[in-house]
Amino acid sequence: MGFLSRTVAAYRRSLMDAMMDRMRCDAIAFVSGDFFQFGTNFHTDVLPWERPVLLVVPRNGEPFAVMHELSTNHIRFAREAQRMWVDDITMYAEHPRVGARLPLYPQWPEMVAELLKAKGLGHARIAADAAGGPLARAIALLPEAKLIPATAECRALRFVKCAEELAVMREAASLTDWVQERYRENIREGRLVQELDMAMAAQMVEEAGRRFPGQNMEVMRCWTLSGPASAAPHGDGQPTGARIAKGHGLVNIVVARLNGLVVENERTWFCGAPSDIQVKAYEAATAANEAGIAALVEGNPVSAFDAAAQGVIEAAGFGANILHRTGHGMGTLGHEFPDDTAFVHRPLLAGEVYSCEPGIYIWGVGGFRQDDTVVVGPTPEVLTNAPKDLKSQTVG
Numbered sequence: 001m002g003f004l005s006r007t008v009a010a011y012r013r014s015l016m017d018a019m020m021d022r023m024r025c026d027a028i029a030f031v032s033g034d035f036f037q038f039g040t041n042f043h044t045d046v047l048p049w050e051r052p053v054l055l056v057v058p059r060n061g062e063p064f065a066v067m068h069e070l071s072t073n074h075i076r077f078a079r080e081a082q083r084m085w086v087d088d089i090t091m092y093a094e095h096p097r098v099g100a101r102l103p104l105y106p107q108w109p110e111m112v113a114e115l116l117k118a119k120g121l122g123h124a125r126i127a128a129d130a131a132g133g134p135l136a137r138a139i140a141l142l143p144e145a146k147l148i149p150a151t152a153e154c155r156a157l158r159f160v161k162c163a164e165e166l167a168v169m170r171e172a173a174s175l176t177d178w179v180q181e182r183y184r185e186n187i188r189e190g191r192l193v194q195e196l197d198m199a200m201a202a203q204m205v206e207e208a209g210r211r212f213p214g215q216n217m218e219v220m221r222c223w224t225l226s227g228p229a230s231a232a233p234h235g236d237g238q239p240t241g242a243r244i245a246k247g248h249g250l251v252n253i254v255v256a257r258l259n260g261l262v263v264e265n266e267r268t269w270f271c272g273a274p275s276d277i278q279v280k281a282y283e284a285a286t287a288a289n290e291a292g293i294a295a296l297v298e299g300n301p302v303s304a305f306d307a308a309a310q311g312v313i314e315a316a317g318f319g320a321n322i323l324h325r326t327g328h329g330m331g332t333l334g335h336e337f338p339d340d341t342a343f344v345h346r347p348l349l350a351g352e353v354y355s356c357e358p359g360i361y362i363w364g365v366g367g368f369r370q371d372d373t374v375v376v377g378p379t380p381e382v383l384t385n386a387p388k389d390l391k392s393q394t395v396g
Contacts (some may be wrong), residue, residue: 002215003083003259004041004164011162012038013057019127019153020059026124029147030055034332035129035154037260039063040080041085043216046070047167051094052108052134055086056121064088064119066112068271089315090115112138116145129154138348157335159329160351167260169330169353172258173373173383175211176265178223179204179254180386187250187395189271193242197222197252204256212258220262221255226271230367233323233359246272246396249282249366251359255334264355265384266355266371271396278368279390281360284316286370286388288358292326293372296354296380302344309358318360327355330373350375353383 016028016039030036031054033044039055046068054066065086067075072091078084091101092111103111112135116122122142127150129133139147161169182203186196201222208217227248229236244250250269255262268282292309306326313322329336330353336345341354357371370388375381387393 003081004168004261006085008162008164009041009085011164012157015157016057017059019150019157023127023148023153024125025079025127025150027056027058027126027146028119028150029126029128029135030057030154031083031130031133031135031358032129036065038158038332039085040065041083041260042075043260044071045074049103049133054135056116056119056126058119058121061119062088064090064115066092066108066115068105068349069093073312084222108134109137109141113141116142121145127153143344146240158331158337160262160349161261161331161353161375162351163187165331166351166353168259168261169263169373169375170383171211172217172256172263173265173385175204175208175217175258176178176254176256176263176384177386178207179256180252180265180267183224183254183267183269184251184392184395187244187269187271189244189246191244193224193244194239195225196244197224200254204254208258216257216258216259219255220257222254224250225367226250228364228366231365232369233361233369244271247275249274249278249368251367251369255370257334260332262330262332262336263373263383264330264334264357264371265373265386266357266369267386267388268368268370268393270390270394272394274390274394277362277365280316281318281321281362281365281368282390282393283315284318285358285360287310287316287371288326288360289356289370289372289388292356292358293380293382296348296356296374296376298350298376298378299347301347302338302341302348303350305354305356306342311355313358313360315354318362320359321362323360323361324359326358327371329353330355348376350377 053069073208288309292305295308297307309326359369
């Protein structure tokens, strides 16, 4: 398994072409970092509000991009590795200097307007993932061009993954399962929670180096919440110095991004034998996770997996302890589209990928959450396979 190939580029381009045909547009423009990566296979290493980027995909023609000079050598590395999908790139400079030949940052709108004209798009209808900012100022310089806000339509491009994308996500999921096993070996009474997570992240990097040399695995999260702090899904905001204590329940979050695709893997653990209320909440959260997974079947409403998990939790008497939806899309981002899953009633599509992470949060006791990354199909495919039974998850 390696970086995403031109097969993925062709698949994504076919989705873009179909979108442009539906919207009767002449081009799509991407200005956000995640959509830029989706269309170029290039991981932008700075935020686009600070250094604007642009990818334009014409309906009839080759894509072209605008990038900042900071990425000059990064682009060269990507080209030498044959993982850059766009050849036509216009650069701009960040500060004036004698002999500079690049357009300057303040000239970005004018530069883009001239580039669009030169590419035959001076009179075009251009759909965009985000319709404000520098791109809007550039289009304003082209009175006969029209910028079409298309955030929802662009997000839909990322719903269904092709076979190669799913293969990468399986590899990333296998790595996160390996990391969960390292947590099993390392959770112990008295250990600093943050130190544990950093040690696990270091082991994750070492293992990724063995599995994926020369590729791009990012540790997005190795994050553990221990004891009463886990009653807030993202902790109590004061983790420094926190230690694992006997009797604590722990919720950990392992998120890996491999070659531009993200998976989540979360488990609930116990340091020592759990109490009766911990066992009851743990079993309800695990059953809800399994019910949600079972509902991620092609043709079911998107909202079905949220409703299935919620029903299990409510039947167990913990309805008041639900603090968030059951899950969200997975892909280029950790929190991918759709994000409002409880309110989306369209049919699930084969090849969509979701997190399934229903949780129960009890003040003074802690949180209980299992999270798997799941591919929608006639039968759901669970990519993350770390154990979830109570015996396996009790250590120390």
